[in-house]
Amino acid sequence: MPLDPGTPAEAPTRTAELKVRGLTKSFGRAAPVFAGISFEVPHGASVALVGANGTGKSTLLRCCLGLIPADSGEVELLGQQTGALGQGARRRLRARTGMVAQSHNLVPRLSVLSNVQHGLLGSGAGPRYWSHALAPRRAREAAMAALEEVGMADLALRRADGLSGGQSQRVAIARALVHAPRFLIADEPTASLDPAAGEEVMALFFRLVRSEGVTVVFTSHNISHALGYGDRVLGLAGGRLAIDADAAALSERDLGALYG
Structure with a gap:
């Protein structure tokens, strides 16, 4: 039955790829870096996380990926509660995610x-993927395709130590995308x-990331x-x-107030 033209259709609801509820994190006996943080990130969204130095942006991201534990609260990433995962399940979840850091973290003496092939290591690819000379053909082809994209x-x-800063970051992006992550x-x-x-x-x-429909949270x-x-x-x-x-x-004034 066609819709009544006078009744607007409801917008489709996008699945939340990341759900954060009441997250609190501190280090030692210091005051919490942040407390009671709650938000959701829907599939395919791009979310900017901003704030002055020391406000805990990087710490929050690492808690969301399960790289460090929170003091309290819950994180659900790609449908899984990160705090309840065993080592194997955590490794499989990380294989579906990716990270691009401000330090490129390339191995200088390697090509x-x-x-770029190192981006496949989290998928249980094995030590052969450490060097392009040892990796199977499909891994080299995937890495070359990612390099073509960037x-x-x-x-x-x-060798990676012969690259400029911009070139190094392009390689880091290719490494993050080579295993086709769902969340980055x-x-x-x-x-x-x-x-x-x-x-x-x-x-x-x-x-x-837009062309691949990857969900992204980025700091800047x-x-x-x-x-x-x-x-x-x-x-x-x-x-x-x-x-x-x-x-x-x-x-820009709204965001500038965070740095005042």
């Missing part, structure tokens, strides 16, 4: 191709780059990046979530 295929056999965290992905290279890498990164001190690449913005200040709003409803 670009080998470094415009680095012509440097596949160059990017922690200040352009912090170590000059402005021109940073803009180029951000545009490339989001073109790739660049307010224009947060508003331009995020569908939604979360702002940390004073140990709490001070902003949780659609990017289109925010201005």
Whole structure:
């Protein structure tokens, strides 16, 4: 039966890939870095996490990925409660996620191709994937395809210590995407780059993740990046979530207040 034209159709509900409920984290006897943090990230969304240095952005991301435990609260990532997972289940969950960090963490003496193949190690690929000379053909082909996507295929056999900062971050992006993650965290992905290279890498990164429908949470001190690449913005200040709003409803002044 056709809809009554006078009745608007309801927008489809997107599954939440990440659910955070009442998360609190402290180190030692110090005051909590943050407390009572709650939010959700729907499938295919891009969420910018912003805030001044020391507000706990990186700590929050690591709690969400299950890399460090929270003091209290719950994290559900890709339908699984991260705090209740055993070692094997945690490893399988991480194989479905990826991370791009501000430090590129490439192995300097190995080739670009080998470094990208390291993105397959979390999928139980085995030690043969450490070097492109030992890896099976399908792994090399997957790594080369990822390098093609980031415009680095012509440097596949160059040692990683011969790359520029922008080139290194492109390789890190290829490594994060080679195993086709469903959920990706990017922690200040352009912090170590000059402005021109940073803009180029951000545009490339989001073109790739959007085309693959990957859900992304990223941190940035660049307010224009947060508003331009995020569908939604979360702002940390004073140990709490001070902003949780659609990017289109925010201005640079709104985000600038977090750094005052």
